[in-house]
Amino acid sequence: MHHDLKLDTAGGETPAFNMPHDDPDHPHSLLPSEPALRVKALETILTRKGLIDPAALDAIIDTYENKIGPQNGARVVARAWHDPAFRAALLQDADAILDEMGLNGRQGEHVVVVENTPERHNMVVCTLCSCYPWPLLGIPPGWYKSDAYRARAVREPRKVLAEFGVTLPDETAVRVWDSTAEVRYLVLPMRPEGTEGWSEDALVALVGRDSMIGTALATPASEAPA
């Protein structure tokens, strides 16, 4: 997806140093970037001191790269759309529900679910750094961590939403929730029209990550992935 929010999310890896003495006949290993080497150094030092277990680091990375992501939050949203009793309970006390679903892991200890309605659109930011409900959405995208989003989401939320391509009716108020180390928020987007009778599994496909942060709406029924 491309949007023209003025948040520079380019970046990526700092280029490795290309040493001028590179010789194709005797190529040495590609030198990682300076920060990559510094992380490695820190890891070496802390491993030698017995403070970390490299296998545990690998497990953490694998979890966030492959296992946990927005599909978890999408399941919660779809179930809330599908089951009114679940929805009521979720809005009342998300922690208990997420506990039952096994979605209460690290950085998800206290989650509040905020519901979008025709009267109010909710949007989540962390002005402090990048607090985010990891068990539900995984690792935050670059733009969520950028200065531009963190500063502007509170100051001019409608403008930021417009840059994401979301234009709300004038009568819809925008409420911005500022996450902290103690409280994380999940937006419950409005259920798209024309999805009456859809199964929970079919509904899941309409719930994208950004719709649960509040910078997008749920996917319309007509655009449902095949």
Next chain:
Amino acid sequence: MTDTPQRPEPAFEAPWHAQAFALAVHLNESGLFTWPEWVERFSAGLRQAGLSRELNGGDDYFTVWLATLQRLMADQGHTDAGEVERIRQGWAEAYLSTPHGAPVHLPDDVI
């Protein structure tokens, strides 16, 4: 505009972001610091770094993350800037002297 669910997008833009991230999570879970303590230091670091230029949330974000971690470990007496620099240099030399494709090891005499 709406959001396309589950579009392929890597969780981390670079491997070292993932490693720096995992280090902080692991050390927090080992009890070396609490998460609110981490957030306080990290957000102060972001504020400081954001004074001179606008952070894009990618490399620069994890640069601050790593610096926060390094300082926290130094404040707790587990390492210091000199040691990190020596080991970093050791790794750099190990990469440059290891043939392409072979596993890179840090020589034991780098301390």
